[in-house]
Every structure is written in structure tokens, then in C-alpha cells.
Amino acid sequence: MRIDLHTHSTASDGTDTPAELVRNAAAAGLDVVALTDHDTVGGHAAARAALPEGLTLVTGAELSCRLDGVSLHMLAYLFDPDEPELARERELVRDDRVPRARAMVGKLRELGVPVTWEQVARIAGDGAVGRPHIATALVELGVVGSVSDAFTSEWLANDGRAYVEKHELDPFDAIRLVKAAGGVTVFAHPLAVKRGSCVPQSAIAELAAAGLDGIEVDHMDHDDATRARLRGFAADLGLLTTGSSDYHGSRKTCRLGDYTTDPEVYGEIVRRSTGAFPVPGAGG
Numbered sequence: 001m002r003i004d005l006h007t008h009s010t011a012s013d014g015t016d017t018p019a020e021l022v023r024n025a026a027a028a029g030l031d032v033v034a035l036t037d038h039d040t041v042g043g044h045a046a047a048r049a050a051l052p053e054g055l056t057l058v059t060g061a062e063l064s065c066r067l068d069g070v071s072l073h074m075l076a077y078l079f080d081p082d083e084p085e086l087a088r089e090r091e092l093v094r095d096d097r098v099p100r101a102r103a104m105v106g107k108l109r110e111l112g113v114p115v116t117w118e119q120v121a122r123i124a125g126d127g128a129v130g131r132p133h134i135a136t137a138l139v140e141l142g143v144v145g146s147v148s149d150a151f152t153s154e155w156l157a158n159d160g161r162a163y164v165e166k167h168e169l170d171p172f173d174a175i176r177l178v179k180a181a182g183g184v185t186v187f188a189h190p191l192a193v194k195r196g197s198c199v200p201q202s203a204i205a206e207l208a209a210a211g212l213d214g215i216e217v218d219h220m221d222h223d224d225a226t227r228a229r230l231r232g233f234a235a236d237l238g239l240l241t242t243g244s245s246d247y248h249g250s251r252k253t254c255r256l257g258d259y260t261t262d263p264e265v266y267g268e269i270v271r272r273s274t275g276a277f278p279v280p281g282a283g284g
Helices: 016-028 044-049 084-110 118-125 130-140 171-180 201-209 226-235 263-272
Strands: 004-007 032-035 056-067 072-078 184-187 214-217 240-243
Touching: 004 016, 004 044, 004 056, 004 072, 004 171, 004 240, 004 263, 016 032, 016 044, 032 263, 044 056, 056 171, 056 263, 072 171, 072 263, 084 118, 084 130, 184 263, 201 226, 214 226, 226 240, 240 263
Parallel strands: 004 032, 032 056, 184 214, 214 240
Antiparallel strands: 056 072, 072 184
16 A cells, blocks of 8 residues: 555645546545645645545644744644534634735845735635745745755744744643544654754653654655664654654645655554544545
């Protein structure tokens, strides 16, 4: 089985619609794909309706969190999307995205970049606006060569000149809320240092003690040494280890299935979940 547990669609900051994403996942030879848009489940219904035969959909979301001033992302799988407290927190994060993005556009203009809110809104379309949309605008303007080049201290990284904080969950609350909604939590790309500051390993241990289920190890932003380090750390803490593409369509260079999750780990994620179940494709 080929299992990719971290992808994005136009419901957040990917370039594939949810229907395109599941069709592309099947074409890439995947057996299981998780749709984990940022702080939203808005793409799930369309992905489910278009699901090709032979492909299983895992519903999820990537939750925006902050711990001691450091941003981090928590992948949440197979939770009940209607659980009210978790739904309310997702809504608070989404509601903050537009004013935050407008503020970053303002900072960029102060830095001499002729970006406009209208340009960013056009790029975001119906998706939950975020930094990748602003980064795409910088690419369009020729300010940077690629989306990843915008995520530096010069521009949009967590310590960047144009960075603006947003409402984010406390990760301990995120774990509690996802578990209450019957879901499973995996810390996304925990040592992706190129994105900015990362939480220390001691914090990961504390999250594990609070019920964190796993960490994403095999990811494009982790080199071989980092993956080996995380694998050993996960073994010490009894955490599951996943691998995922973090696919964003044409917005990033990673491809569906570039990194995958072991079938036994996937089986354990499904076993632990009670809020929702994987959706088998019926040729939609």
C-alpha cells in the first residue's frame, strides 16, 4: 500500500481542487490519501464525491498552533467535524486569516513591494487565505523565484520582516479537542528548521505525555540526519511515525506520494480513531 497522509487543496492553499486532488492521487498510484487543509474541512465533501475506485480518503485538517511563541502545525485525522468545540476553534483561526493576510500585504508594501490585497485575494480564490498565497504573489511580481524562497527572514518566515501572527491553538488544547472529537494527532514536520524556529524536543516529549499520537518524520523539509533523529526520539516516546508529501499542487515542488506512511502505522491511526472512518472510493 502507498499511503500519503498530508495534502492540501484549494480549500486552503493548494492549487488542486479537492476533486482534482483525489483523481491525481489515484493517478500517482496511491492507495490512501489524507486531505488535511489548513484549519478547515471545507474540501472533504467534494473529495468524497469524486473519490475514484481503489483510493481511500482519510479526512483530516492541519491545525495552526503556537507554543511559547513558536508556530507549529498539528495534523488531525478522522475526527468528528461537527464536534462543536473543535469546530469553533477552527472557525476562530479561519476568521483571523483575512486580517492577518491584509496586515502582511501592508508590511510588504511598506518594504517597497507593490503587492495588493486584490492580487492575493485573486490567488486565494475560495481557499482559506494564507502565506503561500502571498508568496505566490511575490513570485508573480518577480520579487522571489519560488514560493519557498519567500519563506525566509527577509520576507514571510516566522521571523520575517513581513510576518504577522495569527490566532493559533495551544497544541495541548489541540490534542485535547481532537481526542474529544474522536481523532488522532500527529505533529507535522516538527524539525523543519528552514521554516523558522522549532519547538525543542522537550516540548515534543510533553506533547507525547499529553496524548500526542505521532510525529511526521519523512517529509521534504527533514534531511536524512533529522529523520534518523526523529525516528529514535519517537521510539523512546512510543510515538507513531508517518511520512507524507505535504502536497500543495503546483505551489510547491513536492509530488503526491514523494513520502509515504507505513501501512501498519496507518492501521494503528485508523484503529485509534472513533470520530470518523476512512472513505473507500466507489468510482466517483
